[in-house]
Amino acid sequence: MLVAAAVCPCPPLLVPEVAAGAAAELDAARSACTDALGVLAASRPDLLVVVGPAEQSGRGAHPQGARGSFSGFGVDVHVRLGVPQAPGAEAERVLPPSLAVGAWLLQRIGWADAPIEGLGVGEPLAPERCIQVGRDIATRAARVALLVMGDASACRTLKAPGYLDERAAPFDAEVARALGAADVTAVEELDAELAYELQASGRAPWQVLAGAAEGAGLSGALLYEDAPYGVGYLVATWS
Template structure:
């Protein structure tokens, strides 16, 4: 059963070495992420599952000890998912979203439950996302989720997806759903609209909705802003 969840954005810019001179601009969201992970640690879960968007090569499960890096973003920085899995053989790298999650866990000194990752493809239909979440929620007596994903990338003229007038209302609906732990609202997110707005968090958020079915968590929205024209949210469910 899901006992706690933290929702964080997954831009590589969260890592100060990647952001370089712009690093201080994202200090508020980094602080919010640290606060959210503290809620996960306090939940004393039996299992932590990190869920994030992934391209074709990064989809599917990633075991504890899986490795990734930020080299694709100009920084020679390696990360590792969790502190176990020492004998895990080298394999495919973590997708960027899970690499950022691994960095967050290392930064906050995660030493709780065993950790595993799941890369979710952006095209995955809402029904399948919810089904995946149900399986995760039923896999252990006390399950926690770290859910990585960004909102729309179309909030300003300089945003990666340029300005789209639908972006702000979409992000506002996501923020309300995350802050209220509204499972049904997350399930109802429009996958096609999310794709058009380049909202990479849609599928992971709907996995969270499936995992939370049958529970009644209290939600808290810790951060809601759009630096660089991209919607970033930090929330906790507990």
């Protein structure tokens, strides 16, 4: 059963070495992520699953100890998804960037509260499939927690990665409202096509969360909402 979730953005810029001179611009987001992870720890989970956007679904499962790297972003920073349970137990395939950011956040606070697994979710995965994945995750242990990585739209300004789209701000506002209220139905009903057009990488992971949260009766809190660089970043907790 899902007992808690933290929703965090997944830009590699959260890692100060990647952001370099602009690192301070995301200090508030990092602080909010730390607070959200505290909610996960307080829930005393038996299992933590980190879910984030990836190029493919299904094959995107990563065991505890899986490696991640930010070398592709020009810095020599490496992370692990928790401590390997046994030598050689971690997969050879490296974590996708979204899960590497999640691993960095967990490593930053010294997570040792529960076993960890990672799951990459293909961004085009249909909502009903995402929801079913979430339902399946919720049955994995008596007390399951989720760290859900993903960004809102990338079209909030003229200089945004997806240029300015007038639909972006209303879309992000509804996502922020739904995540802040732990509104399972609203998250399940997010428009996948619109999310794709707005380059909102979090849509599929958020709908995995919604599927996992069905019937759990969780309440939500929105800890951070902003759009630096024209990309919507949200931090929320469900508990």
